[in-house]
Amino acid sequence: MVDLDASALTTTELNRKLRELAAQGTEHIHILNPQARHNIAVGLLDTCSITIEGSVGYYAASLMDGPQVTINGNAGWALGENLMKGKVVLTRNAGASLASSMRGGEVFVAGNAGARAGIGMKGGSLVIGGDAGFMTGFMMQRGTIIIGGDVGEGVGDSMYEGTIYVGGEIGSLGSDAKIEEASESELIQVWETMERHGIHDRKKFTKIVSAKKLYHFDSLERLEKRAV
Amino acid sequence: MDDYEGGLVVCFMCGISAIVHKMASSEGLAPVGRELVAMLDSLAHRGIDSSGVTICGEEFPADYIIRLWCEGEQDAEAQMGRVQDIVSEYGGSVVASSVTGGYLRTEIRYGGDVGRLAEAILKLQGMHLHSIGRNSEIIKDVGTAADMDGKHSIDGIMGTHGIGHVRMATESRVDINHSHPFWAYPFPDVSVVHNGQLTNYHKLTRKYEDEGYTFQTENDSELIAVYLADKMYKGMKLDDALHSAVDDLDGTFTFIASTEDGVGYAKDRWSAKPMVATETDDVVAIASEEIALRRIFPDEIDRAEPQEGDVKTWLI
Known part of the structure; x- marks a missing residue:
């Protein structure tokens, strides 16, 4: 394990150091004193495990393809943005635009999330233990969002594909979002996911999907179309 | 915006x-x-x-603190004199004043209408009123x-x-x-x-x-x-x-x-x-x-x- 004191490094130096250590095969990296700074652990493409002791700012653990990052604190806006593969765990609360445009992997927030969690999500799994804010899942295109607590107004607004599960109250559905009965196997999968994160309250989750009344696109991307 | x-x-x-x-x-x-x-x-x-x-x-031992900015820095001292004259004209008195570059700050005793006083001060050419407060003042500038x-x-x-x-x-x-x-x-x-x-x-x-x-x-x-x-x-x-x-x-x-x-x-x-x-x-x-x-x-x-x-x- 390698310890890095973030207070002694610029953000560029810190991220460069992380990339070097991950490329060298360092299994675990421990970051101290992040002091809610932005852009910590960004652009990491090698598999490794990183623990950040304290709160981070915007875009933490974003543009990643592989690492597992645990943050013992809060996060600002856009935690786990554009995650391709790997895992991000946050022990406290996240700001707005959590896991925006993520394409794979898993983001878990033990506390609450701000507005627009999972905006433009294109894959992977976003799990929020607490409440989620305004327009959660806005324009999501794929993937799964699970919210253990309540969700705000406009959930699933303009979603194309993907599924949102809400354990608590729903402020309101967004445009073109609808409630659909969750199957037993889907509920079991949701419960098992929550239990993996230490949440054992087996709630009756509400499933939200696109009503597809505004759906004027096919679901394949350019390269996928070529393959078909 | x-x-x-x-x-x-x-x-x-x-x-x-x-x-x-x-x-x-x-x-x-x-x-x-x-x-x-x-x-x-x-x-x-x-x-x-x-x-x-x-x-x-x-x-402060005053009723109001006034913060102003004067476009022509070289005129600031003279403009402060004019502000003091206006305060007196409207029945008030100046307790303390300072000039920093183009910035003017004055503490006054005044029991009249603040709007009337402010209007009179703003008639001075090149003067901008940033705040009048009983217990507060606004300080602002370009830069960090x-x-x-x-x-x-x-x-x-x-x-x-x-x-x-x-x-x-x-x-x-x-x-x-x-x-x-x-x-x-x-x-x-x-x-x-x-x-x-x-x-x-x-x-x-x-x-x-x-x-x-x-x-x-x-x-x-x-x-x-x-x-x-x-x-x-x-x-x-x-x-x-x-x-x-x-x-x-x-x-x-x-x-x-x-x-x-x-x-x-x-x-x-x-x-x-x-x-x-x-x-x-x-x-x-x-x-x-x-x-x-x-x-x-x-x-x-x-x-x-x-x-x-x-x-x-x-x-x-």
């Missing part, structure tokens, strides 16, 4: 902050100036065009918070509460007068810092001009200050005025208002602009980002992120 939303996800335009020392009026004033400068310094990535603070709760502190020695100013702003201008001009905070001319001690854009600015401005208000700038944030002051002048409490603002103002905004005895914030219905707040038994700190709160609380904190349409006030 202060900032531009760079995309769906995150903006880095303009930073706001506030600090409230809940016990300061009974247990002694706090280093509000130093705290605001530290918070704004940490938000420099959100804007370096200009910086400003309102600091409240100072105790550190630049402002170096020039105006904000670090040493004590108070009970205050608000601050760093600006990244994209639409209205960069100059001292378009810096935040904006005073709610002519209501003493009401000022606002704002991150966002109001889309019904022209409509509301015309409405208030029809009612007799005079705006000092073309900045939409000034409208928020006047809006709130007008509501409070007509009997609303700050909290109710903020709720009303969420209903009546269109656009994206997060703003913090400061009054003689408190601070309050409001956030638009789209939750489009960032803000976090933390509170202890003694202190409330609010800022665009947690990185600024950590200048006040170096250790890990519990902080709340206000959501769409949220309003909260603290009165001391």
Whole structure:
């Protein structure tokens, strides 16, 4: 394990150091004193495990393809943005635009999330233990969002594909979002996911999907179309 | 109109902050100036065009503190003499005065109508009125918070509460007068810092001009200050005025208002602009980002992120 004191490094130096250590095969990296700074652990493409002791700012653990990052604190806006593969765990609360445009992997927030969690999500799994804010899942295109607590107004607004599960109250559905009965196997999968994160309250989750009344696109991307 | 939303996800335009020392009026004033400068310094990535603070709760042997800026720095001393003459002409007296570059500050004894006095001062050519307050003053300048502190020695100013702003201008001009905070001319001690854009600015401005208000700038944030002051002048409490603002103002905004005895914030219905707040038994700190709160609380904190349409006030 390698310890890095973030207070002694610029953000560029810190991220460069992380990339070097991950490329060298360092299994675990421990970051101290992040002091809610932005852009910590960004652009990491090698598999490794990183623990950040304290709160981070915007875009933490974003543009990643592989690492597992645990943050013992809060996060600002856009935690786990554009995650391709790997895992991000946050022990406290996240700001707005959590896991925006993520394409794979898993983001878990033990506390609450701000507005627009999972905006433009294109894959992977976003799990929020607490409440989620305004327009959660806005324009999501794929993937799964699970919210253990309540969700705000406009959930699933303009979603194309993907599924949102809400354990608590729903402020309101967004445009073109609808409630659909969750199957037993889907509920079991949701419960098992929550239990993996230490949440054992087996709630009756509400499933939200696109009503597809505004759906004027096919679901394949350019390269996928070529393959078909 | 202060900032531009760079995309769906995150903006880095303009930073706001506030600090409230809940016990300061009974247990002694706090280093509000130093705290605001530290918070704004940490938000420099959100804007370096200009910086400003309102600091409240100072105790002066006067009725009002007036803060002015004179376009021609070389005329500042002469203009101060003219301001003093106007104060005397309107039945007041000057307790203390100072001139720093083009900035004029004077403490006065005055029992008359503040609006009439302000109007008379503004007739002086090249003079701009930044604030008239019973216990507060607005200090603002172009450049970073550190630049402002170096020039105006904000670090040493004590108070009970205050608000601050760093600006990244994209639409209205960069100059001292378009810096935040904006005073709610002519209501003493009401000022606002704002991150966002109001889309019904022209409509509301015309409405208030029809009612007799005079705006000092073309900045939409000034409208928020006047809006709130007008509501409070007509009997609303700050909290109710903020709720009303969420209903009546269109656009994206997060703003913090400061009054003689408190601070309050409001956030638009789209939750489009960032803000976090933390509170202890003694202190409330609010800022665009947690990185600024950590200048006040170096250790890990519990902080709340206000959501769409949220309003909260603290009165001391």
